[in-house]
Amino acid sequence: GAGVSQSPSNKVTEKGKDVELRCDPISGHTALYWYRQSLGQGLEFLIYFQGNSAPDKSGLPSDRFSAERTGGSVSTLTIQRTQQEDSAVYLCASSSYRVQETQYFGPGTRLLVL
Amino acid sequence: SQQGEEDPQALSIQEGENATMNCSYKTSINNLQWYRQNSGRGLVHLILIRSNEREKHSGRLRVTLDTSKKSSSLLITASRAADTASYFCATDPGLGNAGKSTFGDGTTLTVKP
Numbered sequence: 317g318a319g320v321s322q323s324p325s326n327k328v329t330e331k332g333k334d335v336e337l338r339c340d341p342i343s344g345h346t347a348l349y350w351y352r353q354s355l356g357q358g359l360e361f362l363i364y365f366q367g368n369s370a371p372d373k374s375g376l377p378s379d380r381f382s383a384e385r386t387g388g389s390v391s392t393l394t395i396q397r398t399q400q401e402d403s404a405v406y407l408c409a410s411s412s413y414r415v416q417e418t419q420y421f422g423p424g425t426r427l428l429v430l
Numbered sequence: 431s432q433q434g435e436e437d438p439q440a441l442s443i444q445e446g447e448n449a450t451m452n453c454s455y456k457t458s459i460n461n462l463q464w465y466r467q468n469s470g471r472g473l474v475h476l477i478l479i480r481s482n483e484r485e486k487h488s489g490r491l492r493v494t495l496d497t498s499k500k501s502s503s504l505l506i507t508a509s510r511a512a513d514t515a516s517y518f519c520a521t522d523p524g525l526g527n528a529g530k531s532t533f534g535d536g537t538t539l540t541v542k543p
Contacts, residue, residue, distance in 0.1 A: 320472070351533075356535075357535055358434075358518060358533040358534050358535040358536055359473075359518070359520075359533035361531070361532065361533075407472060407473070409472075409473075418463065418475040418478060419463075419473075419475065419520075419531070420475070421465075421472035421473040421474070422472050423471055423472045424471075424472055
């Protein structure tokens, strides 16, 4: 079946604008993750959704960042009042269950804040 | 600070040689995974090793885990130019830290034809 998809592939925005990044996980996967990857760096955990449980938002860097997951499937990561330091690749992953299961990653959204 | 730390940061070898990358971590884990990332792409899962396992093989990949030293190694044998990529380890802390697998900064492997 289809893998994890993300849109847009690339996003260029001006400082101060809001952006929305979308993730479509693999059908039936209950867990969904958002990460941020700066150039040449590892992945920074942002937020985690598991089924109907309250999301773990402990990795969100500021209150400008928020995420929703509607109907247990599609997720949207919103960054308000973007700053230049928000420029990075935002990766989404899903898994069928968390413990002892692998994460399947989407291709990412490259965000550039001018 | 990162839970998983890979070394070396960069590795350059000739095709046919073996490549070894190491990962060290700080706290107890439920399992450890290795991922590969081609330039500008998402990560692809390579192999998972559980905390009660010491060695695992998958094709040309061999992963070891030493929980007493809190370290893991990824060996790629008979490397090919197509193995050129960044390799990341990710540690799963298990219960109580749901979803918080942490990734290191990766090892960039270049395999010269």
